[in-house]
Amino acid sequence: MSLFALAGAVESGLLFSLVALGIYLSFRVLDFPDLTVDGSFPLGAAVCAALIAAGVNPFVATAFAALGGAAAGIVTALLNVRFRIMNLLAGILTMVALFSINIRIMGRPNLPVYGHDTVFDAAGRLADLGLWNNAAVLALFALGAKLAVDWFLKTETGLALRASGENPAMAEAQGISNGAMILLGIALANALVALAGALFAQIQGVADVSMGIGTIVTGLAAIIIGEAVLGRRSVFLATLGCIVGALIYRLFIALALSAGFIGIKAQDLNLVTALVVAVAVVASQGRQRRLSGVFIRRRLAKGEQ
Template sequence: MTLFALAGALETGLLYALVALSIYMSFRVLDFPDLTVDGSFPLGAAVSAASLIHGIDPFIATLFGALAGALAGFVTALLNVRFNIMNLLAGILVMVALFSINLRIMGRPNLPVYGHDTVFTRADHLFNAGLWSNSIVLLIIAVAAKLIIDWFLKTELGLGLRASGENPAMAEAQGIRNGTMTLLGMAIANALCALAGSLFAQMQGVADVTMGVGTIVTGLAALIIGEAILGRRTVFLATLGCIIGAVVYRVFIALALSAGFIGIQPQDLNLITAIVVAVAVILSQRRGRKGRIKPLFNFRLVKAPEQAEEKVD
């Protein structure tokens, strides 16, 4: 793998770390399987690209993209909380609707922003690290998002959010409004995903209506890989795992695509993703109580004494 390919994998990994953090908020904290991210990712790209075309400051344009994603997440949660639509179906409905909305915003299937000032060109005026400039900017943003989430989830409101996702009945008994927590958490989650889409469009120089296809799978892969590496015993480790998992996943994909001798082609990306996610899930589920990975197959006819004692206890 060339140095250029490594830099590209690192950039993409740090970018999708925001998506992994988004999925962590919805899947792990809220226990809300959210498919809106496949629509909110290109939504952030579309809004920020349209804003840049109209001469809006790139930082403000990026903020507009994140706010648009927050609105999309709020609508998904509203369909679930207020109208009792199943969470998966609510996410699918909003995701499908966002495809048409993104076309309306851009006025065409794709909207280039070449030649316009972006967050990355602004950063180049402050420092110029050559091939690694974009990676440094994305690392700062990803770490900042991680630290903000860590801080928020330790506040009183964040603890209420976690309690609502972990045990809704107990949270309701303690006076926590589960519906409000779902609305807030989904807005935050999709704001992070739309922020990633906004930065992706500025980094690639174009916003495309189909750029969100597979976002949920990629983010979920990063989340699961991070949990397999660091676990999720604490919020700090879980969010750090999102960043590390995203980078490891993209580097692995870059290595696989560069290994032409084994016949892997770019069109095999979804297959590779599915295999990586399946392996990560299997490994994470087979970790023992002491963190050791259990054997994949066990042909013992009689349980070990320690296993019998654990069952009795």
């Protein structure tokens, strides 16, 4: 694998770690299977590209893109909480609607931002790292998002969010509004995904209405791989696993596609993705069984004593 391909894989891994962090909040913390992300990812790209093309500062455009993702998450949560639509279907409905909304925002199916200033250009003027400039900027975003999620989940509101996802009945008995927690959690999750979409559009130089296809699979793959490697005994390890898992996933994909001698081609990407996720799930299940076995043996040993 060439150095250029390695840098691209690292960039992609760091970018999709933001997606993984968002999906972690919805799937793992809230236990809410949210398919909105396949629409909020291109929504972030569309909002950011439209604003940048209109001459708005790229940092401001990126912030508004994240707010757009939060708004999409709130719509999904309202469909579930207020109108009692099943969470999976609520996400699908929002995702489908966002396809048309994204075209409306851009005015066409895709919108280039070539020739306009981006956050990566601004960072490059401060410290030019050459081939690794984009990766350094994305690393700052990924680490910042990870630390922010860690901090938030330790606050009183964050603990309430975790309690609502872990045991809704008990949380309700303690005076926690499960509906409010779903609204907050899904909004934050999709804000992170839309932020990733905005950064992706600036790296690629174009926002496209179809760029969100498969986002949910990539994010879940990163989470599963991260859990297989680091586990999820704490929030710190779980969020770190999102970053590590995304990097491993994208590096493995890049390595597989560059290994021409084994016959893998670009059109085999979906097949490779499915295999990687399957292996990660099996490895994660094996890890859980081993940990459960150790726990049981320790309890038995204490009982014998």
